[in-house]
Amino acid sequence: MSVWDRPEPPSRPVPLDRERIVAAAIALADEGGLAAVSLRKLAARLDAGPMRLYGYIATKEELFDLMVDAVHAEILPEERPGDWREALRTLAHRTRRAALRHEWLADLLGGRPTLGPNGLAVTEATLAALDGLADIDTAMRAAETVSAYFIGAIRREIAHLRAERATGLSERDWQRASGPHITRMLATGRFPALTKAVYDGTDVDAETSFATGLDWVLDAVAARLTRPPE
Amino acid sequence: MSVWDRPEPPSRPVPLDRERIVAAAIALADEGGLAAVSLRKLAARLDAGPMRLYGYIATKEELFDLMVDAVHAEILPEERPGDWREALRTLAHRTRRAALRHEWLADLLGGRPTLGPNGLAVTEATLAALDGLADIDTAMRAAETVSAYFIGAIRREIAHLRAERATGLSERDWQRASGPHITRMLATGRFPALTKAVYDGTDVDAETSFATGLDWVLDAVAARLTRPPE
DNA sequence: AATGCAAAAATACAGTGTATCGATATGAGA
DNA sequence: TCTCATATCGATACACTGTATTTTTGCATT
Known part of the structure; x- marks a missing residue:
């Protein structure tokens, strides 16, 4: 040697x-x-x-918590945006993009309370954006509602994305994506509204759909922020 | 013998x-x-x-899919309720109650597309409730937004519930629930809005908070259903 | 240089999802 | 009724998991 x-x-x-x-x-x-x-x-x-x-x-679960908190550092924007609406929208979109970079985030989102420093900072940013625009309870409800929306939306989007990927890249939404199974189901005639939606619906890209739903929710929030601060 | x-x-x-x-x-x-x-x-x-x-x-994942679909059978209400709003609200609340009966559902909700017969039936019921009140695309967006909301809200609620249970029953929300950790974090002064929320916020029971957020989202949907059907 | 101690590595254990293979029970054909 | 083929079921096996326990190691101090 x-x-x-x-x-x-x-x-x-x-x-x-x-x-x-x-x-x-x-x-x-x-x-x-x-x-x-x-x-x-x-x-x-x-x-x-x-x-x-x-x-x-201490445990693998703790590791996951730390991973989630680390990603929350990416989510937190560097400068605070203008009004509350922009702030909340930005946080939602940044969370979504983080989940697209780290798909596993979708599996963890909402699964455990986010008590790490970065998770708390995100919550803080959310509540801070609403500060002074309504009483505390309304602000909390607003924060929770918005984040409930985007947690659910992101999970659905990633789930969908994975399903598409698994069945081979399929352009059209999921009628033929999920193979003959879905088409057969729809053919039974037991799901008329769904069938119509699948065949006649325009399929919009995921980001737009996310943004639209988010705007609706933000509108709903806006309608409650009229009350003066306590 | x-x-x-x-x-x-x-x-x-x-x-x-x-x-x-x-x-x-x-x-x-x-x-x-x-x-x-x-x-x-x-x-x-x-x-x-x-x-x-x-x-x-075929696989354990398939078993989970079947479990979720079985629970969707419990979720589907027996008689169709009056207007679209009642229908969507009922579906959301029934999903929530199903998740309280079967907490594991929260871990699976939104994790994979629900393509089983009962899952499809729930989607069908959602879309059917909106049928004729707006164009198809709006109806789909509405269905997705509402279900995104309640998926996220349910996950958060169950996560919260488990955390409470783990730290021993704690009446007050989560300030002292999560033990000294949270209080210490808040004491740093880095989270003023959050601190105010924790200390001055009224803690409402989970069901009310779920219902309130849901109503906001339903309001947002209602605002888009004004357009006549195509 | 010897000793004590803290940190890291090795080993061990009970359990997991699933592939493979051997036994066995059942139904068909003679 | 007896034999044989076939489908079904159980046992075994494999590669891995998270984590507890035990053994080894290397370093600092006396």
Whole structure:
């Protein structure tokens, strides 16, 4: 054995911290979905044994929480936008785009309360945007309603997107996308309104549809913000 | 050995079908959450070997789809209610109540397109309620917006409920619920609006909050239904 | 240089979804 | 009624999971 092919010395333990761990976990999830995040694979990426991670995170669920919080840092806009409506719209769209970058986010969104610093900062930004425009209770209701909408909308969109991808790229919405199954179902005549919608509906791109629904919800919120602040 | 303690004869294979399997899976999930649904445990409940299930379902994901579709049968109301608003409200509330009966539903809601017969029937009922009140595209947008709202709202509510349960029953919303962590965070002064909301906000019960947000969204929908049908 | 200690690695365990293969029971044909 | 083919079911197996426990290691201090 020459000096050239001397085996790598056993790599000195790389210093670890939550940030590095979470970043690696996010990378893993981006590549292969949440299911690809196993503590063994994650540790391997960090040149560590699996058990080493337990010095930094207590459980896998906690790791997921940290991942979500890390993405919330991407969601938070750098400068505060003009009016409340713009602020809320921006937050919603940024969340959506984050979910398109990190599809696994859709699996976690709304699944657990977001109590990390960045998650709280997003909530803070939402409530701050509404501050002074209505009493606190109305503001909270508004924040919750808007975020309920975009959590649901994002989950639906990602679910849809995955289904399309799984059945092979299908241009038309999902009639022939989901294969003969759907068409057969519709052919039974038990779903007339749905059938009409599928065949006669214009399919708009996901972003527009998201934005439209969001605008409706924001309109609804606007209608309650007329009351003066307490 | 007397006739009395003769061992049970090897139980003849109980006839199986998807319905029985799904019912057992739902029972299991109701008791211990989605995580408690393993093919081994499920098979054991049905006096069968694990592999036997694969004659009826292709994969565990498919089992989950079937479970969701079965619950959609509970969601579908028996008689069609009066106007569109009542119809949509009823569907939302029935979905919520189903999720309170079957908390695991919150984990699955919106996670995959609902293409089963009962899921389709629910979509059909939604669209049918809007039929004739607007053009198809508006109706679809309305249906999607409303269901996005309640999917998100239900997920948040269940997540919140679980968090409360985990930290021990805490009456006050989540300030001291999440233990010292939250209070410490709020004490940093980095979240003034949030702090005010937590301390000065009235905490309303979950059902009311769900209903209120839903009404806002329904108002927004109503504002778009003025246009005559195509 | 020896010793104590903290940190990391190895091992272990109980469980998972699912592929493969061997036994077995059932129905058909002779 | 007996034999054989076939479909069904169970057992076994595999690669992996999250995590508890035990063993080894390397470093700092005496």
